[in-house]
Amino acid sequence: MARSESGARPSEARQRLLATATRIFYAEGIHSVGVDRIIAEAKVTRATFYRHFPGKEDLVLAYLRAADHAIRNQVDLALAADLPATDALRAVAESIARDIRSAGFRGCAFLNAVAEYPDPDHPVHQAVLAHRQWFLDTINTVLARIQETEAEAAARQFVMLRDGAMAAGCLFDPALISETFLRGVEGLIRAHSARRPS
Incomplete structure (x- = not known):
């Protein structure tokens, strides 16, 4: 518990x-x-x-903390297997694809929340930004193990692929969207690996 x-x-x-x-x-x-x-x-x-x-805001923040904790655990599990960086990134992507295909999928809880709290100074907005920064930093760290100099740009691309897949996954065929997302991640891995110094 x-x-x-x-x-x-x-x-x-x-x-x-x-x-x-x-x-x-x-x-x-x-x-x-x-x-x-x-x-x-x-x-x-x-x-x-x-x-x-x-108040309700405290409950909303607790909801986002619980969502953050669940996603961190999911990512930690994918990264804990001590896989090569490319396989670790694939494992994170697979966990995202599984979420998109899950019953009742309604997109990213954090993107949904920030759409309702657009004020950048609001605590809910700040909680969303903190979660997203952690995710970006985590992906950046994994990509830097493949090739460091372009890792930040590649990490931002991964996050954009994820965001697009999460938005499309609740509007269109989740199986097709998750497959498209995984193909996009494969392309990103290949492109990023090709930049590795010989």
Whole structure:
């Protein structure tokens, strides 16, 4: 069971609230969902909600932290196998392709959230930027193991391929989109590897 930032096990009510919010926020959007609905579907009292989350924004940030944690674990798992850098990058790409093909896929939770919070100073917007910077830095690190001088540009290209696939994957055939994404990543790996000094 996951532990809270303080190290204590989160209460069952908090977990229910977060699981309910995660399901509804991801499926329907954040602004369209009120606290009353989350309280009702999580089967907790209003007092219980406010004991765990002082306001809706705190719940939204917890939702994004949980999504960030899940993606970091997924990427860490792909990178932990001590594979060559090209295979590690393929493993990350495969995990993204699996997500696109999963039931109920509705795009990137972070891109969806930032569309609802366009103010760059808003804490939700900042949480999205922090997650995206971590992902870019992680891909950059893997690509630098192949060829360092062009790694940052290649990492940005990988992230753009991912963003496009995540957006298209909830609009069109997810199998076709994930295949197209994986082919794009293969092309990126080949091009980046070809720049490696001999």
